[in-house]
Amino acid sequence: MKAILVIADGLGGRPTDFNGKTCLEAASTPNLDELASKGINGILYPIKPGVRPGSDTAHLSIFGYDPYKFYTGRGVFEALGVGMEVKEGDICFRTNFATIKEDFTVLDRRAGRIKEGTKELENALHKLDELYKDVRIIFKASVEHRGALILRGRNLSHQISDADPHKTGVKIEGAKPLVEDDKAKRTAEIVNRIVKESYRLLKDHPINLEREKRGALPANVILPRGASIKIKMPSLEELYGIKGIAVAGGALYMGIARAVGLEIMKAEGATGRADTNIINKMKVAIEGLKQADFAFIHIKGADSCAHDRDAEAKIRFIEKIDEGIGYLMDNVDWGETHIAFTGDHSTPIAFGDHSADPVPIVISGPNVVRDDVKEFNERSALRGGLGKINGNVVPILFGYCDWLEKYGT
Known part of the structure; x- marks a missing residue:
């Protein structure tokens, strides 16, 4: 079994983003909508309700590490x-x-x-x-x-x-x-x-x-x-017995990946900016999965656009992400692959910074019981079968791959 986690940085938004819609709702996302229709959807609080997450603490929590225990500051990851x-x-x-x-x-x-x-x-x-x-x-x-x-x-x-x-x-x-x-x-x-x-x-x-x-x-x-x-932190391999890779452009995200024991793979044109080559990231991840069990793909640009309070740029970048997701969906073996797609936090346009709002999440694959959601966005995800979760996306994703140890007898 293979697992893929795609995090679109700053993905979430608010109805104040663009004419009563979030940027995700305003964008044309046929591939993300198809992924939503093939999976189970929900709402993710990257850490927990009422907490404005940083990108570093959010990623730790999403990977299943308690940031209140393992986060000592950003410098280590940089x-x-x-x-x-x-x-x-x-x-x-x-x-x-x-x-x-x-x-x-x-x-x-x-x-x-x-x-x-x-x-x-x-x-x-x-x-x-x-x-x-x-x-x-x-x-x-x-x-x-x-x-x-x-x-x-x-x-x-x-x-x-x-x-x-x-x-x-x-x-x-x-x-x-x-x-x-x-x-x-x-x-x-x-x-x-x-x-x-x-x-x-x-x-x-x-x-x-x-x-x-x-x-x-x-x-x-x-x-x-x-x-x-730098403190002791168990790797994903130590916790779950799997080997993983990461494809990212920014030092912070590569640092978090290294901290949890993932091998960094470089994609040509992966800049960590809005001009990043998302298709190349997907190609590198697919190639890496020939030898690894798990791939983490980080995509930064939507967050940068939102920090600039540029709704139209964020919408265009979300549509660029959608093209990358389409390529990924066309090139994985759906008989043995589970994909999770979400954001690490919301960055609403009017606010221009990280907010405590949750983000939508979808998990799709052969072991997933599908819900009735047909579109991927903040509003549709409220109706999803996954409900509302706090962090721990990777353990949930790995659960569908049957990689978790049983708790108790």
Whole structure:
């Protein structure tokens, strides 16, 4: 048996999205409607009712991991997602290359969305690892201004605030301990020193001098945020005895996949943006399932459109997702494949951010008893046989594949 989970980031919406309809209702989705008619439908609260989920906590919950137990912050997933080796006890951060003045006033948190030269800047920042004898400092650049930072050593804590002030026109105040604890105090001091030292290493770097010469903003500092600690988390293989793959474009989602033990497979044109090549993602997943039992496919663009409050763009992207689902449906063995399709949260257009609203979900396959739902959207899903569920999509999907251990005798 094979299982596929497709998550459309920010899929859900509200009737205020587009002329009394959600974007999903307004979109033309013949393939998703067919999937709904072949399966069991319902409403998913990614974590539980009354909780506005982040993408990270929502994915953990959907995979069956209690985020209140396993979530310590986003940094770990960002570090894993950019391909870093993360060890138990590591303190991890997501970072931005940014532009600051000499007095550490932030001019641009993304250094003009720098696109080139970040590898050379990363190489310069390797000298950060010489600051302390008992603490490893490991930095890796990712896409554009993004990166990840790891602190490895004893007597460290993730209980510190962000060094990133999250706004421009203000001075960097630095990280602060969030608890009365020597470990947190020491870690905050280390991070603040890293920020200052990164400025020293980057401000006169040839890449930045060249950028300034042509009027571009220099990437002259790194701003860490989202501190977290790597803790022990059982893999899906340990829990269910299955091997899985993941196809995603964004570092966060690849990081979550690595955290649960999935092998990352790259698809050409998978950008994590609205221009992503969804068909290629489906092709890679189908190919990967020849050797694996489970495939996780993440599609980001609908969320980005909703954050931009662009209903028409979100509608167009949902229709693009529908084409990808059509390709998937045409190329799987329906005699041995179960597919779950849902979102990780709602992002209504008027709100422009994650909301606590539930999202529709459908599961289809040979062991599924179909309900009477014929369309896939928030309103139709209310009538589905799956009812209302809180997270745990992967265990439910795996249940249809007969991969679960019996509880009790």
